[in-house]
Amino acid sequence: MELNLEHLHSFAVLVRTAHFGRAAEELHMTTSGLSKRIRCLEREVGALLVERGPGGYQGLTDRGRSLAERAPLILIAAHSARRDGDDEVVVLGFPGRLSDYFTQTQFGLLVDCLSWERPLTHLRLQGVSYADVRDCVINGSVDVLIDMVDPIRAGSLQIPLAEVSRSAVVTDSSALGEQDPVFLQDVVAEPILHDSRLDPSWMGPWVLADVERHSPGRLVDVAASGFREISEAVRTGRGIAVVPGFMAQSLLPAGLRGRTILDAPLVQVRAVIRCGESRPQVAALVRVLQVLGHALSSPVSAPPGARDHRR
Template identity: 30%
Template sequence: MDLDLRKLRYFVAVAEHLNFGRAAEALHIAQPVLSRQIRALEAELGAQLFDRSSSGTVLTDAGARLLDDARPLLAQASALLRRVGTESFTVGFMPGLIVTPAVRVLAARHPSVRIDVLRTTWEDQVEVIHDGRVDVGYLRLPVSLDGLRCVPLFAEPRVAVVPASHRLAGKESVLESDLAGERLVQHGVTPGVRSVEEKLEHVALQGGVAVLPLSTAVFYSREDLTHVPISDIAPNEVVLAWAAHRHTPLIAEFAEIVSGPAPRG
Protein backbone atom coordinates (compact mmCIF):
# COMPACT_ATOMS: atom_id res chain seq x y z
CA MET A 1 0.00 0.00 0.00
CA ASP A 2 1.28 3.47 -0.94
CA LEU A 3 0.57 6.10 1.70
CA ASP A 4 -1.12 9.18 0.25
CA LEU A 5 0.54 12.22 1.83
CA ARG A 6 -2.43 14.39 0.89
CA LYS A 7 -4.77 12.19 2.92
CA LEU A 8 -2.23 12.21 5.73
CA ARG A 9 -2.20 16.01 5.68
CA TYR A 10 -6.00 16.02 5.84
CA PHE A 11 -5.87 13.62 8.80
CA VAL A 12 -3.45 15.87 10.73
CA ALA A 13 -5.69 18.89 10.14
CA VAL A 14 -8.71 17.06 11.58
CA ALA A 15 -6.63 15.72 14.47
CA GLU A 16 -5.45 19.22 15.35
CA HIS A 17 -8.87 20.87 15.11
CA LEU A 18 -10.94 17.87 16.27
CA ASN A 19 -13.67 19.36 14.13
CA PHE A 20 -14.27 18.44 10.49
CA GLY A 21 -15.81 21.81 9.64
CA ARG A 22 -12.91 23.88 10.99
CA ALA A 23 -10.35 21.50 9.48
CA ALA A 24 -12.04 21.80 6.07
CA GLU A 25 -11.92 25.62 6.32
CA ALA A 26 -8.23 25.50 7.20
CA LEU A 27 -7.55 23.21 4.24
CA HIS A 28 -9.77 25.29 1.89
CA ILE A 29 -11.80 22.25 0.84
CA ALA A 30 -15.45 21.24 1.26
CA GLN A 31 -16.31 19.32 4.41
CA PRO A 32 -17.90 16.37 2.52
CA VAL A 33 -14.68 15.99 0.52
CA LEU A 34 -12.63 15.94 3.72
CA SER A 35 -14.93 13.37 5.32
CA ARG A 36 -14.64 11.11 2.26
CA GLN A 37 -10.85 11.37 2.29
CA ILE A 38 -10.65 10.46 5.97
CA ARG A 39 -12.96 7.48 5.46
CA ALA A 40 -10.80 6.38 2.52
CA LEU A 41 -7.66 6.65 4.69
CA GLU A 42 -9.30 4.61 7.44
CA ALA A 43 -10.25 1.96 4.88
CA GLU A 44 -6.69 1.85 3.51
CA LEU A 45 -5.20 1.52 6.99
CA GLY A 46 -7.86 -0.85 8.25
CA ALA A 47 -8.31 1.21 11.41
CA GLN A 48 -10.75 3.79 12.75
CA LEU A 49 -8.90 7.03 13.37
CA PHE A 50 -11.65 9.15 14.95
CA ASP A 51 -14.61 8.55 17.22
CA ARG A 52 -17.41 10.78 15.95
CA SER A 53 -20.43 11.52 18.09
CA SER A 54 -22.87 14.32 18.83
CA SER A 55 -20.55 15.48 21.62
CA GLY A 56 -17.59 15.93 19.29
CA THR A 57 -14.70 14.26 17.49
CA VAL A 58 -11.86 12.53 19.34
CA LEU A 59 -8.84 10.52 18.24
CA THR A 60 -8.90 6.78 18.72
CA ASP A 61 -5.79 5.00 20.00
CA ALA A 62 -4.91 4.17 16.40
CA GLY A 63 -5.42 7.81 15.43
CA ALA A 64 -3.16 9.01 18.24
CA ARG A 65 -0.42 6.61 17.11
CA LEU A 66 -0.75 7.78 13.51
CA LEU A 67 -0.57 11.44 14.56
CA ASP A 68 2.72 10.81 16.38
CA ASP A 69 4.24 9.49 13.16
CA ALA A 70 2.39 11.68 10.66
CA ARG A 71 3.79 15.04 11.73
CA PRO A 72 7.49 14.13 11.33
CA LEU A 73 6.72 12.25 8.11
CA LEU A 74 5.04 15.30 6.57
CA ALA A 75 7.90 17.51 7.77
CA GLN A 76 10.42 15.16 6.16
CA ALA A 77 8.49 15.19 2.89
CA SER A 78 8.38 18.99 2.94
CA ALA A 79 12.10 19.20 3.68
CA LEU A 80 12.85 16.77 0.85
CA LEU A 81 10.89 18.86 -1.65
CA ARG A 82 12.64 21.98 -0.40
CA ARG A 83 16.09 20.46 -0.83
CA VAL A 84 15.36 18.94 -4.25
CA GLY A 85 13.90 22.18 -5.56
CA THR A 86 15.73 25.45 -5.00
CA GLU A 87 18.96 24.76 -3.11
CA SER A 88 18.44 25.90 0.44
CA PHE A 89 19.94 25.62 3.90
CA THR A 90 18.09 26.08 7.18
CA VAL A 91 19.65 26.77 10.58
CA GLY A 92 17.78 26.07 13.81
CA PHE A 93 18.56 28.02 16.95
CA MET A 94 17.44 28.15 20.56
CA PRO A 95 16.25 31.34 22.32
CA GLY A 96 19.08 33.72 23.20
CA LEU A 97 21.45 32.44 20.52
CA ILE A 98 22.27 34.75 17.62
CA VAL A 99 23.23 32.92 14.43
CA THR A 100 23.31 35.90 12.07
CA PRO A 101 27.13 36.29 11.80
CA ALA A 102 27.70 32.68 10.71
CA VAL A 103 24.67 32.72 8.41
CA ARG A 104 25.93 35.91 6.73
CA VAL A 105 29.30 34.28 6.04
CA LEU A 106 27.64 31.25 4.43
CA ALA A 107 25.24 33.46 2.44
CA ALA A 108 28.11 35.57 1.12
CA ARG A 109 29.94 32.46 -0.03
CA HIS A 110 26.85 30.95 -1.68
CA PRO A 111 24.61 33.75 -3.02
CA SER A 112 22.50 31.28 -5.02
CA VAL A 113 21.50 29.30 -1.92
CA ARG A 114 18.34 30.33 -0.05
CA ILE A 115 19.26 30.39 3.63
CA ASP A 116 16.56 30.31 6.30
CA VAL A 117 16.54 30.24 10.09
CA LEU A 118 14.09 28.55 12.45
CA ARG A 119 13.64 29.33 16.15
CA THR A 120 13.34 26.14 18.15
CA THR A 121 12.34 25.19 21.69
CA TRP A 122 13.36 22.65 24.32
CA GLU A 123 10.61 20.42 22.94
CA ASP A 124 11.65 20.36 19.27
CA GLN A 125 15.30 21.47 18.99
CA VAL A 126 16.41 17.89 18.21
CA GLU A 127 13.22 16.82 16.43
CA VAL A 128 13.63 19.45 13.70
CA ILE A 129 17.05 18.00 12.82
CA HIS A 130 15.80 14.42 12.63
CA ASP A 131 12.75 15.28 10.53
CA GLY A 132 14.68 17.51 8.14
CA ARG A 133 13.12 20.87 8.89
CA VAL A 134 16.62 22.22 9.55
CA ASP A 135 19.99 21.19 8.15
CA VAL A 136 21.87 22.11 11.31
CA GLY A 137 20.77 23.26 14.75
CA TYR A 138 22.30 25.18 17.61
CA LEU A 139 21.35 22.98 20.57
CA ARG A 140 21.33 23.69 24.27
CA LEU A 141 22.40 20.60 26.22
CA PRO A 142 21.46 18.29 27.81
CA VAL A 143 19.55 16.52 25.05
CA SER A 144 19.89 13.11 23.43
CA LEU A 145 22.53 13.22 20.70
CA ASP A 146 21.66 9.76 19.34
CA GLY A 147 21.83 9.84 15.55
CA LEU A 148 23.52 13.24 15.52
CA ARG A 149 27.00 14.58 14.95
CA CYS A 150 27.96 17.75 16.76
CA VAL A 151 30.64 20.38 17.27
CA PRO A 152 30.98 21.97 20.74
CA LEU A 153 30.62 25.74 20.56
CA PHE A 154 30.70 27.28 24.02
CA ALA A 155 29.41 27.09 27.58
CA GLU A 156 27.77 29.97 29.38
CA PRO A 157 26.74 30.65 32.98
CA ARG A 158 23.22 30.07 34.22
CA VAL A 159 21.43 32.87 36.02
CA ALA A 160 18.43 33.19 38.30
CA VAL A 161 15.78 35.48 36.81
CA VAL A 162 13.69 37.12 39.52
CA PRO A 163 11.32 40.10 39.88
CA ALA A 164 13.14 43.41 40.28
CA SER A 165 11.77 43.63 43.85
CA HIS A 166 12.93 40.12 44.83
CA ARG A 167 15.19 39.60 47.86
CA LEU A 168 17.96 38.26 45.58
CA ALA A 169 17.80 41.16 43.11
CA GLY A 170 21.00 43.20 43.02
CA LYS A 171 23.30 40.51 44.44
CA GLU A 172 26.59 39.91 42.62
CA SER A 173 25.92 36.17 42.62
CA VAL A 174 23.95 33.50 44.47
CA LEU A 175 24.39 29.84 45.32
CA GLU A 176 21.96 27.14 44.32
CA SER A 177 21.12 26.76 48.01
CA ASP A 178 19.95 30.40 48.04
CA LEU A 179 17.08 29.31 45.80
CA ALA A 180 15.81 26.74 48.29
CA GLY A 181 12.18 27.38 49.14
CA GLU A 182 11.64 29.55 46.08
CA ARG A 183 8.96 28.74 43.54
CA LEU A 184 10.91 27.52 40.52
CA VAL A 185 9.23 28.27 37.20
CA GLN A 186 10.28 25.39 34.96
CA HIS A 187 9.49 24.30 31.44
CA GLY A 188 7.54 21.05 31.45
CA VAL A 189 6.82 21.35 35.20
CA THR A 190 5.00 24.63 35.78
CA PRO A 191 1.54 24.47 34.14
CA GLY A 192 1.19 26.74 31.13
CA VAL A 193 4.94 27.21 30.62
CA ARG A 194 6.05 26.15 27.14
CA SER A 195 8.35 28.98 26.11
CA VAL A 196 10.84 31.47 27.53
CA GLU A 197 8.31 34.26 27.14
CA GLU A 198 5.72 32.36 29.18
CA LYS A 199 8.32 31.49 31.80
CA LEU A 200 9.20 35.17 32.26
CA GLU A 201 5.54 36.19 32.38
CA HIS A 202 4.97 33.70 35.21
CA VAL A 203 7.92 35.09 37.17
CA ALA A 204 6.80 38.69 36.64
CA LEU A 205 3.16 38.03 37.54
CA GLN A 206 3.42 35.38 40.26
CA GLY A 207 6.97 35.70 41.59
CA GLY A 208 9.49 32.93 41.96
CA VAL A 209 12.66 32.15 40.06
CA ALA A 210 13.47 30.96 36.54
CA VAL A 211 16.91 29.53 35.82
CA LEU A 212 18.11 30.47 32.33
CA PRO A 213 21.35 30.59 30.34
CA LEU A 214 22.89 34.05 30.55
CA SER A 215 22.40 34.92 26.86
CA THR A 216 18.72 34.02 27.03
CA ALA A 217 18.19 36.23 30.08
CA VAL A 218 20.00 39.11 28.38
CA PHE A 219 18.13 38.65 25.10
CA TYR A 220 14.77 38.73 26.89
CA SER A 221 15.68 41.42 29.42
CA ARG A 222 12.84 43.59 30.73
CA GLU A 223 12.54 46.37 33.33
CA ASP A 224 10.43 44.42 35.82
CA LEU A 225 12.85 41.48 35.96
CA THR A 226 16.53 41.10 36.75
CA HIS A 227 19.00 38.23 36.69
CA VAL A 228 21.70 37.11 39.11
CA PRO A 229 24.56 34.69 38.28
CA ILE A 230 24.41 31.31 40.01
CA SER A 231 28.02 30.56 40.92
CA ASP A 232 27.83 26.86 41.77
CA ILE A 233 25.63 25.40 39.01
CA ALA A 234 26.93 23.75 35.85
CA PRO A 235 27.08 26.05 32.82
CA ASN A 236 24.82 25.55 29.82
CA GLU A 237 26.68 23.93 26.91
CA VAL A 238 25.81 24.83 23.33
CA VAL A 239 26.68 22.66 20.32
CA LEU A 240 26.05 22.74 16.59
CA ALA A 241 24.43 19.46 15.53
CA TRP A 242 23.23 17.74 12.37
CA ALA A 243 21.89 14.31 11.38
CA ALA A 244 24.70 11.75 11.31
CA HIS A 245 23.47 10.23 8.05
CA ARG A 246 23.70 13.53 6.16
CA HIS A 247 27.01 14.39 4.55
CA THR A 248 26.73 17.57 2.51
CA PRO A 249 29.35 20.21 1.66
CA LEU A 250 27.16 23.00 3.08
CA ILE A 251 26.84 21.30 6.46
CA ALA A 252 30.59 20.69 6.63
CA GLU A 253 31.29 24.29 5.61
CA PHE A 254 28.87 25.77 8.13
CA ALA A 255 30.35 23.60 10.89
CA GLU A 256 33.78 24.93 9.97
CA ILE A 257 32.49 28.54 10.00
CA VAL A 258 31.07 28.26 13.53
CA SER A 259 33.98 26.31 15.02
CA GLY A 260 35.70 29.66 15.63
CA PRO A 261 34.40 32.34 18.06
CA ALA A 262 30.79 31.47 18.90
CA PRO A 263 28.03 33.81 17.70
CA ARG A 264 25.73 34.47 20.64
CA GLY A 265 23.58 37.08 22.30
Protein backbone atom coordinates in the same frame (compact mmCIF):
# COMPACT_ATOMS: atom_id res chain seq x y z
CA MET B 1 44.64 51.67 4.19
CA GLU B 2 43.03 49.42 1.56
CA LEU B 3 43.17 45.71 2.34
CA ASN B 4 42.77 42.77 0.01
CA LEU B 5 39.64 41.00 1.30
CA GLU B 6 40.90 37.57 0.25
CA HIS B 7 44.06 38.13 2.28
CA LEU B 8 42.03 39.42 5.22
CA HIS B 9 39.68 36.42 5.12
CA SER B 10 42.68 34.08 5.10
CA PHE B 11 44.07 35.94 8.12
CA ALA B 12 40.73 35.57 9.95
CA VAL B 13 40.71 31.82 9.31
CA LEU B 14 44.30 31.54 10.55
CA VAL B 15 43.41 33.41 13.73
CA ARG B 16 40.41 31.14 14.34
CA THR B 17 42.32 27.89 13.75
CA ALA B 18 45.64 29.09 15.25
CA HIS B 19 47.44 26.74 12.86
CA PHE B 20 48.80 27.32 9.34
CA GLY B 21 48.10 23.74 8.25
CA ARG B 22 44.49 23.61 9.46
CA ALA B 23 43.76 27.07 8.06
CA ALA B 24 45.25 26.14 4.68
CA GLU B 25 43.17 22.95 4.59
CA GLU B 26 39.99 24.89 5.34
CA LEU B 27 40.86 27.40 2.62
CA HIS B 28 41.67 24.59 0.15
CA MET B 29 45.20 25.83 -0.48
CA THR B 30 48.78 24.94 0.41
CA THR B 31 50.45 26.08 3.62
CA SER B 32 53.06 27.99 1.63
CA GLY B 33 50.30 29.71 -0.34
CA LEU B 34 48.60 30.78 2.89
CA SER B 35 51.90 32.03 4.29
CA LYS B 36 52.36 34.19 1.18
CA ARG B 37 48.88 35.66 1.62
CA ILE B 38 49.61 36.58 5.23
CA ARG B 39 52.90 38.22 4.23
CA CYS B 40 51.07 40.17 1.53
CA LEU B 41 48.56 41.35 4.14
CA GLU B 42 51.41 42.36 6.43
CA ARG B 43 52.85 44.47 3.61
CA GLU B 44 49.44 46.07 3.08
CA VAL B 45 49.16 46.88 6.79
CA GLY B 46 52.80 47.88 7.07
CA ALA B 47 53.43 45.80 10.18
CA LEU B 48 54.08 42.24 11.34
CA LEU B 49 50.79 40.55 12.27
CA VAL B 50 51.70 36.94 13.06
CA GLU B 51 54.41 35.61 15.36
CA ARG B 52 56.17 32.68 13.68
CA GLY B 53 58.45 30.04 15.14
CA PRO B 54 59.81 26.54 14.47
CA GLY B 55 56.31 25.13 14.93
CA GLY B 56 54.71 27.67 12.62
CA TYR B 57 52.00 29.89 14.10
CA GLN B 58 53.00 31.21 17.53
CA GLY B 59 50.35 33.87 18.07
CA LEU B 60 49.62 37.46 17.10
CA THR B 61 51.53 40.68 17.49
CA ASP B 62 49.80 43.71 18.99
CA ARG B 63 48.91 44.92 15.49
CA GLY B 64 47.73 41.43 14.65
CA ARG B 65 45.39 41.32 17.65
CA SER B 66 44.01 44.72 16.76
CA LEU B 67 43.31 43.65 13.18
CA ALA B 68 41.85 40.31 14.32
CA GLU B 69 39.26 42.18 16.38
CA ARG B 70 38.23 44.34 13.42
CA ALA B 71 38.49 41.76 10.64
CA PRO B 72 34.99 40.21 11.04
CA LEU B 73 33.33 43.63 10.89
CA ILE B 74 35.35 44.62 7.82
CA LEU B 75 34.48 41.38 6.06
CA ILE B 76 30.80 41.55 6.99
CA ALA B 77 30.53 45.13 5.75
CA ALA B 78 32.16 44.16 2.46
CA HIS B 79 30.17 40.99 1.87
CA SER B 80 26.76 41.57 3.43
CA ALA B 81 24.88 41.79 0.10
CA ARG B 82 22.90 38.64 -0.61
CA ARG B 83 22.75 37.18 -4.10
CA ASP B 84 19.61 36.10 -5.93
CA GLY B 85 19.09 33.06 -8.13
CA ASP B 86 19.02 29.30 -7.72
CA ASP B 87 21.09 29.29 -4.55
CA GLU B 88 21.59 26.45 -2.08
CA VAL B 89 19.55 26.45 1.12
CA VAL B 90 20.46 25.33 4.63
CA VAL B 91 17.76 24.94 7.30
CA LEU B 92 18.56 25.96 10.88
CA GLY B 93 16.19 24.57 13.49
CA PHE B 94 15.72 25.74 17.06
CA PRO B 95 13.33 24.66 19.83
CA GLY B 96 10.92 27.37 20.87
CA ARG B 97 11.46 30.79 19.34
CA LEU B 98 14.40 32.32 17.50
CA SER B 99 14.32 35.24 19.95
CA ASP B 100 15.26 32.80 22.73
CA TYR B 101 18.68 32.37 21.12
CA PHE B 102 19.54 35.49 19.14
CA THR B 103 19.04 39.21 19.41
CA GLN B 104 18.30 40.95 16.12
CA THR B 105 21.93 42.09 15.93
CA GLN B 106 23.28 38.60 16.61
CA PHE B 107 21.01 37.07 13.98
CA GLY B 108 22.14 39.67 11.45
CA LEU B 109 25.73 38.75 12.23
CA LEU B 110 24.93 35.05 11.71
CA VAL B 111 23.36 35.73 8.31
CA ASP B 112 26.21 37.96 7.19
CA CYS B 113 28.92 35.55 8.32
CA LEU B 114 27.22 32.69 6.47
CA SER B 115 26.96 34.91 3.40
CA TRP B 116 30.72 35.39 3.53
CA GLU B 117 31.47 31.70 4.08
CA ARG B 118 29.07 30.54 1.34
CA PRO B 119 27.92 33.51 -0.78
CA LEU B 120 25.23 31.48 -2.59
CA THR B 121 23.79 29.87 0.54
CA HIS B 122 20.47 31.07 1.91
CA LEU B 123 19.57 30.47 5.54
CA ARG B 124 16.06 29.21 6.26
CA LEU B 125 14.76 29.14 9.83
CA GLN B 126 12.55 26.39 11.22
CA GLY B 127 11.00 26.45 14.67
CA VAL B 128 10.80 23.00 16.26
CA SER B 129 8.31 21.95 18.91
CA TYR B 130 9.86 20.53 22.05
CA ALA B 131 8.17 17.21 21.29
CA ASP B 132 10.00 16.98 17.93
CA VAL B 133 13.47 18.01 19.12
CA ARG B 134 14.82 14.45 19.14
CA ASP B 135 13.75 13.53 15.60
CA CYS B 136 13.86 16.68 13.46
CA VAL B 137 17.46 16.21 12.32
CA ILE B 138 17.13 12.49 11.62
CA ASN B 139 13.94 12.90 9.59
CA GLY B 140 15.48 15.73 7.56
CA SER B 141 13.11 18.54 8.53
CA VAL B 142 16.13 20.63 9.58
CA ASP B 143 19.80 20.44 8.59
CA VAL B 144 21.28 21.88 11.78
CA LEU B 145 19.59 22.08 15.18
CA ILE B 146 20.65 24.37 18.00
CA ASP B 147 20.07 22.26 21.06
CA MET B 148 20.71 22.03 24.78
CA VAL B 149 19.44 18.48 25.39
CA ASP B 150 22.05 16.23 26.93
CA PRO B 151 21.41 12.70 25.58
CA ILE B 152 23.10 11.85 22.27
CA ARG B 153 20.56 10.57 19.78
CA ALA B 154 21.26 7.64 17.49
CA GLY B 155 22.13 8.73 13.96
CA SER B 156 23.10 12.27 14.94
CA LEU B 157 26.33 14.08 15.71
CA GLN B 158 26.49 16.77 18.41
CA ILE B 159 29.06 19.54 17.92
CA PRO B 160 29.87 21.74 20.94
CA LEU B 161 29.22 25.44 20.37
CA ALA B 162 29.49 26.99 23.81
CA GLU B 163 29.48 26.41 27.54
CA VAL B 164 27.45 29.15 29.16
CA SER B 165 26.72 30.10 32.72
CA ARG B 166 23.24 29.95 34.21
CA SER B 167 21.48 33.03 35.48
CA ALA B 168 18.59 33.51 37.85
CA VAL B 169 15.90 35.77 36.39
CA VAL B 170 14.36 37.81 39.20
CA THR B 171 12.30 40.96 39.64
CA ASP B 172 13.89 44.26 40.58
CA SER B 173 12.28 43.99 44.01
CA SER B 174 13.60 40.47 44.74
CA ALA B 175 16.19 40.01 47.47
CA LEU B 176 18.35 38.18 44.93
CA GLY B 177 18.16 41.24 42.69
CA GLU B 178 20.57 43.02 45.04
CA GLN B 179 23.30 40.38 44.60
CA ASP B 180 25.46 39.51 41.61
CA PRO B 181 26.66 36.84 41.39
CA VAL B 182 24.37 34.69 43.52
CA PHE B 183 24.95 31.25 44.96
CA LEU B 184 23.05 28.09 44.13
CA GLN B 185 21.90 27.52 47.70
CA ASP B 186 20.16 30.90 47.74
CA VAL B 187 18.55 30.33 44.34
CA VAL B 188 17.00 26.96 45.20
CA ALA B 189 15.47 28.39 48.36
CA GLU B 190 13.12 30.33 46.06
CA PRO B 191 10.15 28.99 44.05
CA ILE B 192 11.62 27.97 40.66
CA LEU B 193 9.60 27.83 37.45
CA HIS B 194 9.55 24.74 35.26
CA ASP B 195 7.34 23.15 32.62
CA SER B 196 6.28 19.59 33.43
CA ARG B 197 5.37 18.96 29.77
CA LEU B 198 8.99 19.06 28.68
CA ASP B 199 11.39 16.17 28.43
CA PRO B 200 13.26 16.08 31.78
CA SER B 201 16.56 16.65 29.97
CA TRP B 202 15.19 19.98 28.77
CA MET B 203 14.76 21.15 32.34
CA GLY B 204 18.51 21.74 32.48
CA PRO B 205 18.54 24.97 30.47
CA TRP B 206 15.33 26.37 31.92
CA VAL B 207 15.68 25.35 35.56
CA LEU B 208 18.09 23.25 37.56
CA ALA B 209 17.38 19.68 36.50
CA ASP B 210 18.76 18.42 39.80
CA VAL B 211 16.87 20.96 41.90
CA GLU B 212 15.35 18.18 44.03
CA ARG B 213 18.83 17.47 45.40
CA HIS B 214 19.05 21.01 46.69
CA SER B 215 16.21 21.00 49.21
CA PRO B 216 14.28 23.14 50.06
CA GLY B 217 13.91 24.10 46.38
CA ARG B 218 10.32 24.28 45.13
CA LEU B 219 9.21 23.80 41.54
CA VAL B 220 6.30 25.84 40.18
CA ASP B 221 4.70 24.39 37.06
CA VAL B 222 4.19 26.91 34.26
CA ALA B 223 3.33 26.27 30.61
CA ALA B 224 6.00 27.99 28.52
CA SER B 225 6.64 27.79 24.80
CA GLY B 226 9.54 30.19 25.05
CA PHE B 227 11.43 32.77 27.05
CA ARG B 228 8.60 35.30 26.77
CA GLU B 229 6.25 33.18 28.89
CA ILE B 230 9.01 32.42 31.39
CA SER B 231 9.74 36.15 31.77
CA GLU B 232 6.06 37.01 32.22
CA ALA B 233 5.67 34.37 34.94
CA VAL B 234 8.65 35.86 36.80
CA ARG B 235 7.30 39.39 36.37
CA THR B 236 3.93 38.43 37.87
CA GLY B 237 5.56 36.91 40.94
CA ARG B 238 5.03 33.20 40.31
CA GLY B 239 8.68 32.39 40.94
CA ILE B 240 12.18 32.86 39.58
CA ALA B 241 13.64 31.24 36.46
CA VAL B 242 17.05 29.75 35.78
CA VAL B 243 18.16 30.26 32.17
CA PRO B 244 21.35 30.21 30.07
CA GLY B 245 23.34 33.32 30.84
CA PHE B 246 23.19 34.80 27.34
CA MET B 247 19.39 35.01 27.58
CA ALA B 248 19.60 36.98 30.81
CA GLN B 249 22.19 39.32 29.29
CA SER B 250 20.27 40.40 26.21
CA LEU B 251 16.64 39.27 26.26
CA LEU B 252 15.17 40.46 29.56
CA PRO B 253 12.25 42.91 29.50
CA ALA B 254 12.12 45.94 31.78
CA GLY B 255 11.58 45.17 35.45
CA LEU B 256 13.61 41.94 35.46
CA ARG B 257 17.24 41.28 36.25
CA GLY B 258 19.60 38.43 35.46
CA ARG B 259 21.94 37.30 38.22
CA THR B 260 24.78 34.87 37.44
CA ILE B 261 24.65 31.69 39.55
CA LEU B 262 28.24 31.25 40.60
CA ASP B 263 28.29 27.52 41.38
CA ALA B 264 25.66 26.11 38.98
CA PRO B 265 26.68 23.65 36.23
CA LEU B 266 27.34 25.24 32.85
CA VAL B 267 24.82 24.77 30.03
CA GLN B 268 26.13 22.89 26.99
CA VAL B 269 24.93 24.49 23.75
CA ARG B 270 25.37 22.24 20.71
CA ALA B 271 24.76 22.04 16.99
CA VAL B 272 23.19 18.72 15.99
CA ILE B 273 23.56 17.32 12.46
CA ARG B 274 22.99 13.92 10.87
CA CYS B 275 25.85 11.44 10.98
CA GLY B 276 27.57 11.38 7.61
CA GLU B 277 26.36 14.87 6.65
CA SER B 278 28.77 16.18 4.00
CA ARG B 279 27.07 19.11 2.27
CA PRO B 280 29.34 22.17 2.26
CA GLN B 281 26.53 24.59 3.16
CA VAL B 282 25.86 22.62 6.35
CA ALA B 283 29.56 22.62 7.23
CA ALA B 284 29.69 26.38 6.62
CA LEU B 285 26.72 27.03 8.93
CA VAL B 286 28.27 24.91 11.68
CA ARG B 287 31.56 26.82 11.37
CA VAL B 288 29.75 30.13 11.71
CA LEU B 289 27.79 28.88 14.73
CA GLN B 290 31.04 27.73 16.34
CA VAL B 291 32.59 31.17 15.91
CA LEU B 292 29.52 32.93 17.31
CA GLY B 293 29.18 30.32 20.05
CA HIS B 294 32.71 31.03 21.22
CA ALA B 295 31.57 34.57 22.03
CA LEU B 296 28.76 33.17 24.20
CA SER B 297 31.02 30.94 26.29
CA SER B 298 31.14 32.22 29.82
CA PRO B 299 33.31 30.49 32.41
CA VAL B 300 32.21 31.87 35.75
CA SER B 301 34.45 32.76 38.65
CA ALA B 302 33.96 34.82 41.76
CA PRO B 303 35.07 38.42 41.39
CA PRO B 304 37.94 39.55 43.64
CA GLY B 305 36.68 40.15 47.15
CA ALA B 306 33.33 38.43 46.58
CA ARG B 307 31.82 37.31 49.85
CA ASP B 308 30.40 33.79 50.09
CA HIS B 309 27.15 34.48 51.94
CA ARG B 310 25.87 30.90 51.83
CA ARG B 311 24.33 29.82 55.08
